[in-house]
Amino acid sequence: MTREHITTGEHAGWTRWRRDPDGRFASMLGDFFFRQAEAGDVHCRMETDRKHSNGLGYLHGGFIMSFIDMAMFAFIYRQLENHAAVTLSCATDFLSAGIVGKPIEASGEILKETGKMLFVRGLVTQDGVNLASFTGTMRKIPRPARTEADGRGERPVSSQVD
Secondary structure: OOOEEOOOOOOOOOEEEEEOOOOOOOHHHHOOEEEEEOOOOOEEEOOOOOHHOOOEEEEEEHHHHHHHHHHOOOOOHHHHOOOOOOOOOOOEOOOOOOOOOEEEEEEEEEEOOOOEEEEEEEEEEEEOOEEHHHHHHHHEEEOOOOOOOOOOOOOOOOOOOO
């Protein structure tokens, strides 16, 4: 996803991870916005529509968890200047049903950082209603080598990470 700082309009002051036309998973979710608050915690936002709904007409839990995963990366992006990261764990407690057509927001913070690990927590809300709380553990890894073929990096040969 491409990162773009917004200077005008409703999201002025936010950074947007914009959909790339390359077909990666996060691109299917929609544009993702985030900004750092004065206190240092990060706020995230995403618009919702029918494609994010479940069979009952509410926001799908898998969509909310995908939003949470993206939010956790927004929380730690400043710590990743020379690294990439992967999600090791994410514990989510759903608190209320989300309404389709209204944006969802997440706020959160880094609880602890070690040499290779980051521990985060956050809350997903919609119109002031708590939808989900979460904690996560992220692991820093070396950035993949860039290739000319896709400009993104080669796929790992195995699932083993140092």
